[in-house]
Amino acid sequence: MPELPEVETTLRGIEKKILNKKIISFVSREKKLRWLIPTNINKLVKGKKINNAFRRGKYIIFQLDECALIIHLGMSGKLRVFNKKVSPKKHEHWDLNFSDNWTLRYTDIRKFGVLDLTKQNPLEHRLLKDLGPEPLGNSFNGLYLFEKSRKKSVAVKQFIMNAKIVVGVGNIYANEALFKAGIRPTRQAGKVTKNQYEILSSKIIEVLKEAISEGGTTLKDYSNAEEAPGYFKKKLEVYGRGKQECFNCKKELKEIRLGNRSTVYCNNCQS
DNA sequence: CTGGTGACCTGGCTGC
């Protein structure tokens, strides 16, 4: 499901309902998502509160006293909050229950998501320690991409989707940003010029910010913490539009597979 | 090191 804007939207939707409230229980109905869910979570979070909730890349982190929960939504994960008794349905894998009767519930059809607990600094966790800069942070820019990409033969689309280079750019927004920047996704990363990386970095930022302001992109089943869809889909220019006409030049958009991901671009507008 | 592929899961859609 979710790229950075969807994770950000989810976090904004849940945080005010869960911060600084006493946790009465953690309940899991599934042993394993992408990896095993630690069996000691309830013991370690019960009676504590979430002091801080933040996003790093596509991970959501809840910082408690002496431990942190690390959450990733995978392809189909969702978090939502509610304050009435709702019995869990299929694929609703875990709940965090608070003393004021609010519940945070995780749903994930495909179980590619992650739930882990660490007593260390969560940013040093094995899944987080090698992540690249935040695209909406101040260390991300065209010069950074240019320098990181020298001598790399990988396609520029796979390059910007690599979380060790920059976090949060998934398939939808990679396609969109490359279209806006006029760069063909198949170009070797090391052959994209500094000037083009300046444009590309600003388009990545632009498309992510706009998607956040629209509440993310709902293709099939993404919904935020209040179960509302995102509206960015209406603004997609290439993703999901293979063989349709380019909004810019009216020629037919090409759809190929790159690194096993569907990739759409305009052969005329992107070079 | 790098790039490429398979793996993890479930469900929806397409086409025979």
Next chain:
DNA sequence: TGCAGCCAGGTCACCA
């Protein structure tokens, strides 16, 4: 209607 095959917002593990 049935069923096989393909596809999906991610990303890690493993191979050459």
